[in-house]
Amino acid sequence: MRKPQRRLALSIAGLGAAVAVASAYLWFQLLSPYGYLPPPGLSVIDVTRAHRVFAYGTLQYRPVRWLVMGRGAEARRAQLSSFDVAGLNIVPDATARVDGVVFEVSATELGALDRYERRGIRYARVEMDLDDGQAAWVYRRLQP
Numbered sequence: 001m002r003k004p005q006r007r008l009a010l011s012i013a014g015l016g017a018a019v020a021v022a023s024a025y026l027w028f029q030l031l032s033p034y035g036y037l038p039p040p041g042l043s044v045i046d047v048t049r050a051h052r053v054f055a056y057g058t059l060q061y062r063p064v065r066w067l068v069m070g071r072g073a074e075a076r077r078a079q080l081s082s083f084d085v086a087g088l089n090i091v092p093d094a095t096a097r098v099d100g101v102v103f104e105v106s107a108t109e110l111g112a113l114d115r116y117e118r119r120g121i122r123y124a125r126v127e128m129d130l131d132d133g134q135a136a137w138v139y140r141r142l143q144p
Contacts, residue, residue, distance in 0.1 A: 026067065039120040047107040052136035054078055054128070056085060056100035059113070068116045069109040075101035079131040080138065089141035102136050110137070 028035050045051075055075070058064045062072040077099070084096035105113065117123040123139040130136050 036115050036118060036121070038114070042114075042120050045107045045110050045114075050104045050106060051110045052102055052104055052134065053110070053113060054080060054100055054102050054130055054136040054138045056080070056090060056098050056138075057088065059116075060101045065103070069105065069112045071109075073103040073105060073109070075103040078102035078136070080128060081131050087141075090138070097131075102130060102132075113139075 053059070059068070060075070062075070065075070066072045078101055080090070080098040080100065082092060082094050082096070083090040083098045084093035085098055090098050114125060117125070117139045119125050119139070120142075122142060124142055125137050125139055127135050128138045
């Protein structure tokens, strides 16, 4: 095999391996029964109603919502005043506003979002009033 063909074959094999590793990681993180056990004492999700969720990070993107919940969930732009984004969190700031999206999910989908955000380990899910006057769940980073 000539050198350019060998490089191409190795590049394709490397890309295939990277895709396999990424797929395994996503399965483990999002779908597997392993890797996340909710800590005891978390509130139970109300299964009798739909839930509004405000996203200011990766969940703003429809493909991410599709991977996490199994559907893209229509979202609309929304704002949360008196907070600012600080890294992976939002923090109080009377002069700021966080732009994001809000979407509705079922109880099962909210459970999938809790798993994705590692509720109780990395994030807390708190109900907050958005600028439109309606409440929505917001994931806030837990302090280490």
